[in-house]
Amino acid sequence: MNSQNRIIKIHPKDNVLVALLDLKKGESVTYNSRKYRIQDDIAAKHKFATKLLAKGDIVYMYGVVVGKAKKTILEGEVISTTNLEHDTEKYSAEGLTNKIKWEAPDTSNFIGKTFNGYHRPDGKVGTENNWLIIPLVFCQNRNVEVLKDTLVEKLGYGRHQHLKFDIDSLIDDYKNGASIETLLNRDIIKPQNRYHKNPLFPNIDCIHFLTHEGGCGGATSDAIALCHLLAGYINNPNVAGATILSLGCQHAQASILQSALNKMSPDHKKPVYIIEQQQSKSEQELLAEAVKRTFTGLIEANKTERKPAHLNKLVIGLECGGSDGFSGISANPTLGYVSDLIVGLGGSTVLSEFPELNGVEQELINRCVSKEKAKKFSKIMSTYNEKADALGAGFYANPSPGNIKDGLITDAIKSAGAAKKGGTSPVEDVLDYTEQVTAPGLNLLCTPGNDVESTTGLAGSGCNVILFTTGLGTPTGNPITPVVKVSSNSKLFKNMPDIIDFNTGTIIEGTSTIEQTGEDLLNFVIEVASGKLTKAKQLRQDDFIPWKRGMSL
Structure with a gap:
């Protein structure tokens, strides 16, 4: 590899070059017929100055300002935190003329190509078909975890690759007086179970349980943003429907989520089941209702199959x-x-x-x-x-x-x-x-x-x-x-x-x-x-x- 292939200048305006391979102090490299003597050992991915830079001089990369010199930087000297500090150009939207000329790259290799996705009533297409179980507030996380323990294995939605480790061998070695070195050298990785389609609901990719630490106790604005985020997840074309657990008195109210979802997609036809604990007879009743609603929702979601869609x-x-x-x-x-x-x-x-x-x-x-x-x-x-x-x-x-x-x-x-x-x-x-x-x-x-x-x-x-x-x-x-x-x-x-x-x-x-x-x-x-x-x-x-x-x- 010649020196031209060991360094690169990204933009003509730049006053730094990037090392593609490690460079040694004292060696010379050439770029576009210009020779540079390297002043320091420079690791690949780092940059060096293409000319003498005085304190306060602007450093350009990608054709834009990326910093200014904290002290004199010699030609061929590595750019580092000791000699460069953050700096950027000022910006303004006031002088915008909006006369944009852009030509798309050649797309001929993709004309007519499709992907197989899940078509939604609103015209969007999902690349997955998922069901969500979401708490509106952190104090419902435990109930979500109970639903996870109840539903995941029984419905066949365990891990795609379930890591297994042979802990028994470590226990046996320890009981038999094995040394720390022996224990550390023991191979305990077991073969992993590969992903396979769910035989009961083959058109559903997964049930996801989105626990979080929000919904109440913080800024009201954060609770509102959380409701809009969760509504966005339900509205995502990769989602078929959702089961929502609410306590009832939290800042992240079910009405805020419903309003956000209706605004995002006024004609959405996705099943969304909101179950409130403070309106339920007991926690067991709440969870039983959530299980039944989720199961019947999965039956409907499974009716959607992958079909060709334009890119x-x-x-x-x-x-x-x-x-x-x-x-x-x-x-x-x-x-x-x-x-x-x-x-x-x-x-x-x-x-x-x-x-x-x-x-x-x-x-x-x-x-x-x-x-x-x-x-x-x-x-x-x-x-x-x-x-x-x-x-x-x-x-x-x-x-x-x-x-x-x-x-x-x-x-x-x-x-x-x-x-x-x-x-x-x-x-x-x-x-x-x-x-x-x-x-x-x-x-x-x-x-x-x-x-x-x-x-x-x-x-x-x-x-x-x-x-x-x-x-x-x-x-x-x-x-x-x-x-x-x-x-x-x-x-x-x-x-x-x-x-x-x-x-x-x-x-x-x-x-x-x-x-x-x-x-x-x-x-x-x-x-x-x-x-x-x-x-x-x-x-x-x-x-x-x-x-x-x-x-x-």
């Missing part, structure tokens, strides 16, 4: 977590290309995690189809950042230790790469948390950067598939929406085969292009939308955390 029925969430210095070069641009393909085919995509759009606000504002949408985005971003800053952790505090270790030194660097998931298409709509996706095209959805809170929000706004990029690895999944885990590098794909679905590391290695990889990923999405289990689904990684809009990045 414009896909609503794809775009998410990242555990990102690294390659995420913005391989995995995120691949999602961006998939997003552009889906938009070109008439479908919808949703870019979330507003703290990770910090620094690229103007670029997204310029892509909004109307000044109204641009102003809404600008207002949500500024309000969110100001509130977080007042609590001592503005957007600048977003990168995690893992992000920084793998090259994402500032939130602006992280955000500039994260925004690549949104491709290049116009922004058709801007949604606040729990607002529903109704417009085809690219949507912006306000969620925090927290992986699970964000994926929870994406599903709650109507996504029927979520694409999730990662460079460090994360098991994150969602109960009702399949989450496709996409690695930014081949090492991760090889090291975590039980949680990663798709690899884009070949882009870094130079053996594939973003366009080729994007088409391969969309073909994989079609399989998932037709019933192929993602790794998170196989492991039943059913993460669900409602966002309390206090302080969460």
Whole structure:
């Protein structure tokens, strides 16, 4: 591999280069006929300066401001937290002209392709067919767990892959005086039970039990947001119906949930059974009623079968977590290309995690189809950042230790790469948390950067598939929406085969292009939308955390 293949410049405006492989202090590398002498050992994924930068000079990457020098940075010197601090460009929606010219990528390879989904009366199509059992308040969590113990095994909805460990062998070894070393070297992993279709209700993918810690005792606004989120889950096309447990006196009233659901879908025909404990004769009566209602609801839900659907029925969430210095070069641009393909085919995509759009606000504002949408985005971003800053952790505090270790030194660097998931298409709509996706095209959805809170929000706004990029690895999944885990590098794909679905590391290695990889990923999405289990689904990684809009990045 020559030096040209060991480093990359992402945008002509950039004054940093990215190391694709480890670079040693003192060696010389060449990019576009320009030779650079490396001043430090530089790990792959990290960056070095292409010229001398004085204290206060602006650093550009992806063509945008990602920080400013805290002190003099030499040409060839590694960019780190010791010499770079967070900085971004100012943004405004005032001068927007809305003259957007965009040409979709070539979609000819997907014209006429379909996925097999569950068609709903409102015209939406689910990629799964699930039943939900939800508490409106945390004091119903125990009753939900009782229902889980009662229903899951009897109805055949155990784990898709049930991990089993040979604890008996450890006990026997210990009783026989085995050493700690012997115990640690003992292989206790037993074969796993593979997923199989439920023989009683073969058209129902799963029953999900969404326990949470909200509904009462906190801010009323959080209880209202929770009701809207739960209504969004019921409204999601991947859900056939729901059983709701209510205490009766909590802030998260059943009437708020019903009103939210009716607003989201006035003509929804999904069965929703709300059972209130304070109106029941006993807890046993409450649970018996819930069991019977759920069982009869499953009978109706099982009548819906998978049928072909056009790709414009896909609503794809775009998410990242555990990102690294390659995420913005391989995995995120691949999602961006998939997003552009889906938009070109008439479908919808949703870019979330507003703290990770910090620094690229103007670029997204310029892509909004109307000044109204641009102003809404600008207002949500500024309000969110100001509130977080007042609590001592503005957007600048977003990168995690893992992000920084793998090259994402500032939130602006992280955000500039994260925004690549949104491709290049116009922004058709801007949604606040729990607002529903109704417009085809690219949507912006306000969620925090927290992986699970964000994926929870994406599903709650109507996504029927979520694409999730990662460079460090994360098991994150969602109960009702399949989450496709996409690695930014081949090492991760090889090291975590039980949680990663798709690899884009070949882009870094130079053996594939973003366009080729994007088409391969969309073909994989079609399989998932037709019933192929993602790794998170196989492991039943059913993460669900409602966002309390206090302080969460």
